[in-house]
Amino acid sequence: MNNLPTSAPSFDADRVLMLARDTLDVEAAAVLRLKQHLGDNFVKAVQLVLASPGRVVVMGMGKSGHIGRKIVATLASTGTPAMFVHPAEASHGDLGMIQPLDVVLAISNSGESDELNVILPMIKRLGIPLLAMAGSATSTLARHATVFLNSSVEKEACPLNLAPTASTTAQLALGDALAVALLDARGFKAEDFARSHPGGALGRKLLTHVRDVMRTGDQIPKVGLTASFSELMREMSAKGLGAAAVMDETSQVRGIFTDGDLRRLVEKGIDLRQTTAGQVMHLNPQTVSVDALAVEAAELMELRRITSVLVLDHNGQLCGVLNSNDLMRAKVI
The missing domain is CATH 3.40.50.10490 (Glucose-6-phosphate isomerase like protein; domain 1)
Incomplete structure (x- = not known):
């Protein structure tokens, strides 16, 4: 009933x-x-x-x-x-x-x-x-x-x-x-909490390090100081990150050149055909440690309004590059 x-x-x-x-x-x-x-x-x-x-x-x-x-x-x-x-x-x-x-x-x-x-x-x-x-x-x-x-x-x-x-x-x-x-x-601590939540957003943020998501080896866009502008552009296009590190003869990072730098130079009307990477590079590029948390790299990129950051090892040598797309794929951001 x-x-x-x-x-x-x-x-x-x-x-x-x-x-x-x-x-x-x-x-x-x-x-x-x-x-x-x-x-x-x-x-x-x-x-x-x-x-x-x-x-x-x-x-x-x-x-x-x-x-x-x-x-x-x-x-x-x-x-x-x-x-x-x-x-x-x-x-x-x-x-x-x-x-x-x-x-x-x-x-x-x-x-x-x-x-x-x-x-x-x-x-x-x-x-x-x-x-x-x-x-x-x-x-x-x-x-x-x-x-x-x-x-x-x-x-x-x-x-x-x-x-x-x-x-x-x-x-x-x-x-x-x-x-x-x-x-x-x-x-x-937060790290302990993350270990019991490896599949969640917090776990990814607190357990994912830069080394886990960065690009290494031949994936790193880099050229020498004396590389021609055309060589610089080919390297950037081949690696598809919109940036390239500029290295000296001792393999130390001296600068970086990005798509944004290219736009600014074009707007100034500079003839880039005769320039070298060392002449157009941006000094003091933003870098992160290979041991840093990926979320720290994301915060740096957001603060500086950049889409890529160079990764240095314990000796200050370039060992990788990290792009915002890498962080999105890892669901860090």
């Missing part, structure tokens, strides 16, 4: 916006209220996780379980090994996933989730530390906890005060606070 209402109430745009704004106000207030609950227990929770050689095993039912999975993802990506175990499945064998070296983080707004509470004695028997994130300090979950984290809210954003809304937002924010405190205590 279809139990849906036979007629829907009239749509009220003003009420829609009012409820949306009220929801944001209630949830923002709930998150800010968490600051009042932070104290020694939060510090103990961080210390407990830091001292554990195992993982943080997060558990929660329903919406708290969804929040728990997100907290697991945040912890794991910021240097704290973590996994999610469903409380109901734990009672049917998955409790074996939890080891004595682990720490359990159990999440429940009421603190009276049957599926969680039924396995609390076993967790205690195994000697596994229990962090409880709950909305009541007198709840069963809180009373069994090694450390209690108060995630209580005054009310839900739901106008019926029933659907988990502000309470789950508070849980998520408290989980983020825990993850941030842990990553800082571990000395976790």
